[in-house]
Amino acid sequence: MKSLFLAAAWSLLAALCGPAVAGEGHDHGDAAPAQAGPAAPRFSAVSESFELVGVLRGRQLTLYLDRSADNSPVTQARIELDIAGTSYPAQPHDDTYEVVLAAEPAPGVLPITATVTADQEIDLLAGELDLHGPAEDHDAAHASPWLRYAAWTAGAMALLALLTAGGLMARRRLAARHTDTGATS
Template identity: 35%
Template sequence: MKFIKIILFCLVFPTGAFAHGDEDHSQGGAKGAGSIASLQPRIETATETFELVGQLHGDQLALFIDRFETNEPVLNASVEVEANGAKAQARFRADQGDYLVDDKALMTALARPGKHSLVFTIAASSDSDLLEGTMQVAEDDHSASHSATRRFSSSTAILLAALLAGVLAVGVVLKIRRKNSTGN
């Protein structure tokens, strides 16, 4: 009887560590923290003066720029972006605290799948600097978000199946106990 209780306990309270695939858990080149929003193409780069984080949202590139040493946001700077032979000026959005690039030629170049080398020219007050980085655009970012949804759905199905198996096992044990106690 003790053995059955241990089995039931393991079925009802699974460890939660399910095997899964398609994920790179290494530090270098990790795609994101598992949220669908993190699947959007990103770029991160820094120098001794500035640090920049950018994310491609459809036909717009949003850029956040901070001072490297103090993490203070850089506001109202002159920011130029160059990629794949196209150049564009970013405009500051005070309400968002970021810079937006929506130049059609540059966005068309960045929309193509592959690695894109970007150069950012930043001039803020008395400081100016060039920052370089690479943005990886997946073959089909839409399919990547569906893949994350499928992984979530399969892990949920596994959890529900384990829960159902536990409930069924408890039902069987209760029926056996009832049968033994009544003598039938």
């Protein structure tokens, strides 16, 4: 019985201890970079000639336009976006283009169509901007770890309760045997 209790105690201890984590300078390799915060919503649209990526920050939509063949930036183009039925011309800004929306978009999926004119090429690209509300992002990012810790804690408490109950039952049985046989401790 004592070996069963020791095995259960070691199992509990192993379950409660997390994986070993090496400190700085002892990790033996490059760690994947941690994401500093939630990523800004973005969309992409691709054709045979162009690749367009848009990143939304509030009301400002920053556009990156590259050639599909060699991924080189296209800096001298005219871009017009149609976002959910409203037309927006993009303004060149360094190696990017910018569009300022009339209002910050509401959560949901927005269809985006871009008309790109560069040199003698005219191309039509289509994509979708999938927006989630801040509460949805916050809940998804923070609920999961706490649920996992709560499940581990509940499991550890249940195991401890079982071990304690098993130990009490074993003591009662031993006490009952000593009383039945007349033995004294």
